[in-house]
Amino acid sequence: MSLEVSLRHRLGTFFLDAAFSVERRGITALFGASGAGKTTIINAIAGLLHPKTGRIVLDGEVVTDTASGVFVPARRRRTGYVFQNARLFSHLSVEKNLLFGWRRAARRLPKQDCEEILDLLGLAPLLARRPERLSGGEKGRVALGRALLASPRLLLLDEPLAALDAPRKAEILPYLERLRDRARIPMIYVTHATDEVSRLADDLIVIESGRVAAQGSVFDLLSDPQFGALVPSPGAVFPARIEKHREDGLTVLRFDGGALLVPRLHRPAGTRLRVRLRADEVMLARKAPEAISANNVLESEVITIPAGSDPHADIRLLCGQLKFVSRITRASIERLGLAPGQRVFAIIKSVTIDPQLGA
Amino acid sequence: MASSGADFSLLTAAETEALLLSLRVSAVAVAGALPLALAAALLLSHRGFPGRALLEGILHLPLALPPVVIGYLLLILLGPREPLGAWLIAHLGIQFAFSWTGAALASGLITLPLQYRAIRLSLQAQESGLAEAAATLGAGPFDRLLNITLPLALPGIVAGAVIAFAASIGEFGAIITFVSNIPGETRTLPLAIYTAIQQPGGEAEAARLSALSIGLALFGVMLAAIAERRLRMETEA
Numbered sequence: 081m082s083l084e085v086s087l088r089h090r091l092g093t094f095f096l097d098a099a100f101s102v103e104r105r106g107i108t109a110l111f112g113a114s115g116a117g118k119t120t121i122i123n124a125i126a127g128l129l130h131p132k133t134g135r136i137v138l139d140g141e142v143v144t145d146t147a148s149g150v151f152v153p154a155r156r157r158r159t160g161y162v163f164q165n166a167r168l169f170s171h172l173s174v175e176k177n178l179l180f181g182w183r184r185a186a187r188r189l190p191k192q193d194c195e196e197i198l199d200l201l202g203l204a205p206l207l208a209r210r211p212e213r214l215s216g217g218e219k220g221r222v223a224l225g226r227a228l229l230a231s232p233r234l235l236l237l238d239e240p241l242a243a244l245d246a247p248r249k250a251e252i253l254p255y256l257e258r259l260r261d262r263a264r265i266p267m268i269y270v271t272h273a274t275d276e277v278s279r280l281a282d283d284l285i286v287i288e289s290g291r292v293a294a295q296g297s298v299f300d301l302l303s304d305p306q307f308g309a310l311v312p313s314p315g316a317v318f319p320a321r322i323e324k325h326r327e328d329g330l331t332v333l334r335f336d337g338g339a340l341l342v343p344r345l346h347r348p349a350g351t352r353l354r355v356r357l358r359a360d361e362v363m364l365a366r367k368a369p370e371a372i373s374a375n376n377v378l379e380s381e382v383i384t385i386p387a388g389s390d391p392h393a394d395i396r397l398l399c400g401q402l403k404f405v406s407r408i409t410r411a412s413i414e415r416l417g418l419a420p421g422q423r424v425f426a427i428i429k430s431v432t433i434d435p436q437l438g439a
Numbered sequence: 440m441a442s443s444g445a446d447f448s449l450l451t452a453a454e455t456e457a458l459l460l461s462l463r464v465s466a467v468a469v470a471g472a473l474p475l476a477l478a479a480a481l482l483l484s485h486r487g488f489p490g491r492a493l494l495e496g497i498l499h500l501p502l503a504l505p506p507v508v509i510g511y512l513l514l515i516l517l518g519p520r521e522p523l524g525a526w527l528i529a530h531l532g533i534q535f536a537f538s539w540t541g542a543a544l545a546s547g548l549i550t551l552p553l554q555y556r557a558i559r560l561s562l563q564a565q566e567s568g569l570a571e572a573a574a575t576l577g578a579g580p581f582d583r584l585l586n587i588t589l590p591l592a593l594p595g596i597v598a599g600a601v602i603a604f605a606a607s608i609g610e611f612g613a614i615i616t617f618v619s620n621i622p623g624e625t626r627t628l629p630l631a632i633y634t635a636i637q638q639p640g641g642e643a644e645a646a647r648l649s650a651l652s653i654g655l656a657l658f659g660v661m662l663a664a665i666a667e668r669r670l671r672m673e674t675e676a
Binding site: 128 | 574575576577578590591
């Protein structure tokens with residue numbers, strides 16, 4: 081699957097001028113502040129917005145091209161759309177909501193695949209209910225299922241978690257993770273929440289006032305201090321694998337360039353996971369620390385120390401292939417005499433582990 | 440006022456005729472105006488519709504004008520000697536003036552704004568973007584209208600039709616002006632009451648027919664309230 085987008089569009093005083101392409105499956109996050117133009121972009125991809133000028137190519141099919149006057153209507157684009165407020169049809173049962181797109185698909189999804197989706201999203205117990213009898217999280221899951229059953233070639237999600245409180249978010253996030261790892265279709269995920277990006281996204285497109293500020297893999301971009309201003313809590317996100325469970329109750333996580341010891345994970349050896357390492361959870365030492373409580377000390381190389389006047393600085397580090405960030409004070413930098421190229425010891429206070437089944 | 444029970448239960452043949460005629464006139468009036476009201480509400484709910492304010496004003500005019508004026512306008516437009524009226528009789532065999540169909544036309548016109556407003560409100564109350572959601576799921580414009588917009592507007596359509604029916608039962612000025620007061624043809628309930636009051640000793644008949652009107656109106660307004668409550672419950676959910 082491939083998606084090429086190039087748009088120029090004016091909405092009031094706001095000007096959108098963005099171009100990017102997406103080549104792979106998994107989740108690509110369109111990340112940026114409210115009003116940066118993210119929703120406008122996915123509305124144009126879905127065919128809900130007619131851009132002033134622009135060209136959108138989906139899987140080799142030109143669906144929007146203002147130069148040649150091509151505009152494929154939304155209903156023929158096969159782009160699934162999960163709206164922020166679910167937009168369920170209140171006069172239909174959950175089952176009829178789910179089947180709305182399935183019935184209208186040119187090639188209907190086989191029954192077995194439908195059941196897999198219902199199972200994946202835990203929808204079977206909700207089928208007979210009316211949308212008004214669903215919780216916020218359940219509505220979100222039904223909206224996801226409804227879009228998927230129409231067998232789209234691309235799934236667009238517009239801040240599906242933004243309207244939910246923390247417990248509801250926690251309820252729906254695992255479903256999104258499973259979807260990312262099992263569904264065979266690519267997803268464009270609009271969000272302004274860093275935790276959603278680092279937990280869910282494979283690729284990241286940063287949108288700043290209508291323009292693409294950066295694009296790359298989440299593993300690269302989140303450890304780039306250049307985006308410290310865009311990303312409220314920079315750090316690193318990287319894939320790892322459970323190597324073994326030790327008898328002292330710790331689990332060894334192997335990553336590209338090293339290993340981490342974490343409290344026992346109740347998953348079999350070989351399981352692939354996503355590890356998040358926040359910049360303020362990483363301390364630095366010039367000499368190998370002795371007699372400390374931390375289990376994880378990564379011998380690393382200082383790559384960059386950003387200039388600036390903030391009391392803190394996000395120092396970019398490299399350990400093997402792993403790029404990560406440590407946030408320490410400028411006073412500490414001076415005291416330690418840190419400079420690019422130096423060997424340092426990064427003391428990891430804690431990490432966050434998310435399941436990553438595929439990828 | 441409602442006189443004795445024996446009098447009340449026995450309607451004369453003429454009174455029964457007036458009642459049935461009223462029901463027929465109102466049913467035809469509401470059924471005839473409904474497609475117009477629906478089409479207008481759907482068209483005018485689109486923000487970009489040109490001349491929206493003007494059309495909206497024209498649609499509400501029958502509410503503001505005295506019914507006698509509406510009856511008079513219909514008479515000078517569709518009277519048997521007027522060009523349009525004569526043409527309709529000659530070519531389509533339709534005569535509105537002095538016939539019950541004219542009474543239905545006048546009632547339908549006067550109660551059109553009531554139907555239009557109810558449908559319009561129910562369209563406005565719909566969660567925005569449901570039609571867009573249906574489009575991303577493969578539904579074309581007609582499909583969306585039939586399976587999303589109209590079913591969601593149904594409580595409003597029903598409420599509008601019921602209240603228009605109740606209002607139509609009471610229409611007097613436009614009917615008597617346009618189609619006169621012909622027993623069995625255009626003498627609906629209000630006209631029968633008026634006639635009874637004009638005659639010496641007709642008070643009992645007037646009272647019976649008034650009680651009947653009150654009953655009909657109450658029934659209609661209650662039905663409309665129930666339909667509206669359902670609408671509100673659905674939009675709040």
